[in-house]
Amino acid sequence: MNTIAAVPFSSARAYLLEARYEFLRLLRTPSFSLPCLLFPPVFYLLFGVLLHGRGGAQAAHYLLAGYGVFGVMGVALFGFGVTVAMDREQGMLALKRAQPMPPGAYLTAKMAMALLFAAIVLLLLGALAAGVAGVRLPAWQWLALAGACLLGVPPLSALGLWLGTLVGGRGAPALINLVYLPMAFLSGLWVPLKMLPPFLQAAAPAWPAYHLAQIAQKTVGVDAGQPAWLHAGVLAAVTAVFFVLARRRLAR
Amino acid sequence: MNVASASSAPLARLRGVRHHHGSTLALDGLDLELHAGQVLALLGPNGAGKSTAIGLLLGLHRAEAGTVELFGQSPQVLAARRRIGVMLQAAAVPDTLKVRELIDLTRSYYPQPRSVADCVALAGLDGLMARRYGQLSGGQQRRVQFALAVCGRPALLFLDEPTTGLDIDARQTLWRAVRELGAQGCAVLLTTHYLEEAEALADRVAVLDRGRLVAEGTVAQIRARVARRRIRCTSALPAARVQAWPGVQAVQREGGHLEIVAESAEPIVRRLLAEDATLAELEVQRAGLADAFLALTRDAARQEAA
Numbered sequence: 001m002n003t004i005a006a007v008p009f010s011s012a013r014a015y016l017l018e019a020r021y022e023f024l025r026l027l028r029t030p031s032f033s034l035p036c037l038l039f040p041p042v043f044y045l046l047f048g049v050l051l052h053g054r055g056g057a058q059a060a061h062y063l064l065a066g067y068g069v070f071g072v073m074g075v076a077l078f079g080f081g082v083t084v085a086m087d088r089e090q091g092m093l094a095l096k097r098a099q100p101m102p103p104g105a106y107l108t109a110k111m112a113m114a115l116l117f118a119a120i121v122l123l124l125l126g127a128l129a130a131g132v133a134g135v136r137l138p139a140w141q142w143l144a145l146a147g148a149c150l151l152g153v154p155p156l157s158a159l160g161l162w163l164g165t166l167v168g169g170r171g172a173p174a175l176i177n178l179v180y181l182p183m184a185f186l187s188g189l190w191v192p193l194k195m196l197p198p199f200l201q202a203a204a205p206a207w208p209a210y211h212l213a214q215i216a217q218k219t220v221g222v223d224a225g226q227p228a229w230l231h232a233g234v235l236a237a238v239t240a241v242f243f244v245l246a247r248r249r250l251a252r
Numbered sequence: 253m254n255v256a257s258a259s260s261a262p263l264a265r266l267r268g269v270r271h272h273h274g275s276t277l278a279l280d281g282l283d284l285e286l287h288a289g290q291v292l293a294l295l296g297p298n299g300a301g302k303s304t305a306i307g308l309l310l311g312l313h314r315a316e317a318g319t320v321e322l323f324g325q326s327p328q329v330l331a332a333r334r335r336i337g338v339m340l341q342a343a344a345v346p347d348t349l350k351v352r353e354l355i356d357l358t359r360s361y362y363p364q365p366r367s368v369a370d371c372v373a374l375a376g377l378d379g380l381m382a383r384r385y386g387q388l389s390g391g392q393q394r395r396v397q398f399a400l401a402v403c404g405r406p407a408l409l410f411l412d413e414p415t416t417g418l419d420i421d422a423r424q425t426l427w428r429a430v431r432e433l434g435a436q437g438c439a440v441l442l443t444t445h446y447l448e449e450a451e452a453l454a455d456r457v458a459v460l461d462r463g464r465l466v467a468e469g470t471v472a473q474i475r476a477r478v479a480r481r482r483i484r485c486t487s488a489l490p491a492a493r494v495q496a497w498p499g500v501q502a503v504q505r506e507g508g509h510l511e512i513v514a515e516s517a518e519p520i521v522r523r524l525l526a527e528d529a530t531l532a533e534l535e536v537q538r539a540g541l542a543d544a545f546l547a548l549t550r551d552a553a554r555q556e557a558a
Contacts, residue, residue, distance in 0.1 A: 009363035017360045021346075021353055028348035028384075090344030098310035098340065100333040100361045100404070 040071030080160035269318035293454035337406035347386030362404030375399035
């Protein structure tokens with residue numbers, strides 16, 4: 001029997017591997033990875049580029065920001081909500097909690113996975129925007145737009161996490177779609193808010209995605225003009241509230 | 253097992269533990285100790301509280317009353333759990349990860365993991381390392397779960413119904429691996445439905461029923477307590493009269509049939525034949541595990557009433 005010298009121990013490796021395998025696990029799950037990675041670019045191409053092709057630079061920027069937020073939202077909501085509901089239902093979470101997994105590694109891994117998937121979606125959208133839609137932005141603005149979209153990962157992950165604790169693995173995709181698609185529409189991600197009925201325009205600030213979209217649109221100069229700190233504050237509050245709610249349900 | 257290890261502090265201990273599972277009282281004042289080098293089998297019917305006891309020792313629930321200790325600490329403490337390995341009854345493992353990746357990940361939780369080659373040898377994973385977990389057969393998946401339980405070189409191994417759903421070959425292979433670990437000094441806490449599994453592996457057996465410990469001892473001691481015979485015959489003898497005979501533990505009448513549970517069959521059969529010349533259809537069976545549980549439980553209830 002061969003023995004290998006003990007590796008000096010640090011939890012860092014556990015965190016790293018947990019994140020890596022969470023990413024691989026979902027990448028190899030087509031029912032998750034295909035909708036999350038392909039729907040936003042395909043929708044962007046069909047509805048954002050081909051249908052609105054002649055709207056000018058302003059409209060192109062608005063739509064790119066909107067679909068970027070839409071993509072990040074899908075990854076965060078589904079990546080957290082559906083996987084947490086399934087992990088709980090199938091007993092995987094119990095096994096991990098019994099094993100000496102560092103307690104923070106589970107959620108950190110999911111957060112890292114969501115950031116990575118979100119970055120891939122944003123790269124695909126960026127390639128379509130520059131290559132097909134003819135969007136031209138200076139480098140700093142591309143980066144600012146991507147960074148703004150990625151700000152949505154924590155609040156939307158927390159929301160997804162909470163939704164995932166409410167239902168079982170089978171019910172989670174339906175529940176999350178019920179939140180995801182209406183919220184995308186009502187936050188003005190697909191069509192400008194000005195085209196919605198006035199009462200829906202007035203209600204838009206109630207949706208977390210609206211605030212994220214405002215920040216993203218601000219980086220390309222097409223937002224409604226409220227200060228960025230206000231939106232960031234709302235997103236921070238959303239993160240805290242849903243994270244606490246989710247923890248309370250997970251602890252039971 | 254030796255005297256020195258049995259007298260030192262236990263690796264795992266439940267003391268006066270009460271706990272509800274949903275609205276049912278799953279554990280009702282349970283005391284249990286597991287010492288270094290021991291293989292302890294926790295036996296009991298469904299709902300006896302075996303899985304709840306394991307869940308408490310793993311830190312999955314907090315006991316409502318009583319103390320739960322793992323290496324002298326709360327099971328919630330990560331350092332305590334770094335010395336255990338776990339195979340759960342309803343363990344889900346991500347289907348889309350490969351066996352190699354699962355072992356790699358679980359090894360990273362432990363300070364001094366077993367080498368991958370050792371894990372493969374111990375759990376019999378040759379040729380499976382590059383396969384995805386979801387593509388494996390049920391028996392192969394159980395082997396992977398066993399590898400994940402032992403890959404951290406644990407001092408204490410929890411195996412919650414490890415062979416449920418395995419065929420005889422796979423069961424024997426797993427038993428061999430558990431024996432090998434036991435020989436290396438790894439303590440094991442095993443829950444099982446199968447008496448033969450406890451006989452094959454355990455040096456101590458604890459029988460649980462409705463959240464209480466109804467018997468504890470070496471395998472030989474427990475077996476002696478459950479070595480009962482079930483005697484069936486058609487007879488006109490009144491059940492109450494047979495019940496009074498020495499050595500008779502239970503008598504039941506079903507129509508013309510008399511069913512007797514006794515410690516040993518011969519004296520009872522002799523007396524039956526002597527007292528009832530019309531007796532027919534005599535049958536003697538070794539009592540099964542279900543009878544053993546019933547008998548042990550009945551004893552416990554009787555002691556309580558006394």
